[in-house]
Structures are given as structure tokens and as C-alpha cells.
Amino acid sequence: MAKLIKTQAIVEDAWQVLTLTEDQNADSVEVAEGQWIVPLSVYLAQTALQSRRDVAVWLAGDDEPADVAPYLAQLPLVAVHFPKFADGRGYSIATLLRTRHGHTGELRAIGDVLRDQFDYLTRCGFDALQPAEGRYSDAQLEDALRNVKDFSEPYQTSVTVQSPLFRRQRRVAA
Secondary structure, three states: OEEEEEOOEEEEEOOEEOOOOOOOOOOOOOOOOOOEEEEHHHHHHOHHHHHOOOEEEEEOOOOOHHHOHHHOOOOOEEEEEEOOOOOOHHHHHHHHHHHOOOOOOEEEEEEOOOHHHHHHHHHOOOOEEEEOOOOOOHHHHHHHHHHHOOOOOOOOOOOOOOOOHHHHHHHHHO
16 A cells, blocks of 8 residues: 655555556546546546545646636545656646635645655645655655654745745744
């Protein structure tokens, strides 16, 4: 069973991620029983999935966060896929889901999620971080979890800290 960092703890996870192969279509791919995180295109094309509580959605970098906004209240989680570590579109998607669309449920980073990015990902609103299965040992995940807390006072604003350090310092001094 895959492990992930969720709300500052390492947990086992039963969700499976569905990806489409070249010969599969969003409107006809079969989603088996169990907990599945499906591409947004599959969720929108197969309206029967929208009533299942064991189906969640993942967004690719070119998906529009507004397309999932009407379904946020009913989704058990929303994942954002990072196809490679250098693709930063997922950070923007997460920020938009948290700030503009008011998503308060689980927001998971999946794909090429590297330990050096964990702090930045959490600052954009991700509360679950799922590196590729087998990428890290349990000990490496424990080390990474400790490192997420290395920067206790970030300078810049983010989803989690909404005023810059210089403004927070003035408030303390006043």
C-alpha cells in the first residue's frame, strides 16, 4: 500500500490513481469498485461517477481549476498531478483551488513530487503529498516530514501565511 504525507503525518493510502492509455477514452473507460482518483476529463464525461463517494479527481497542469469548482463540496479529495518536478503549474492550480474556489477538503500533490518541494507545496495549500510509489523509504519520508517544518517564518505570503514577514513584524512591535 502506498504511503503519503497527510496533514503532517505519514499514512498508508488506499486510493489508486487512474491514468488513461492512448487507446482509452474519458467517456468509456471503466472505473472499477474501490477508491479511485480519476482524471477530470473522466469525471466530467461520466456523470454517474459524480454520485460515488469513492471517486476523486486529479487535475493535469493544463486543466482549468474552475471546471472542478462546482463539484468541490462532494469530492472526497482533489489531486493535482506533477508530470515532472520542473512543471510548476500545479502550484498555481493549488493556490487557485484554495483561494479563489474556496476548497477546504484534501488537496493532494501526486506524480513527480520531490522532497525538496514539500515545504513549497504545503505553502500553496497542499495538505497531502504523495511521491511516486517506491521513490522514498519510510526513513526518508520521516526525514522529509521533519524538513517541512524547517522554515517557521516564511518571508513571502502564501495560502498558509497571508501577510509578508515585514507586516507581521510591525504588528508584533506595535
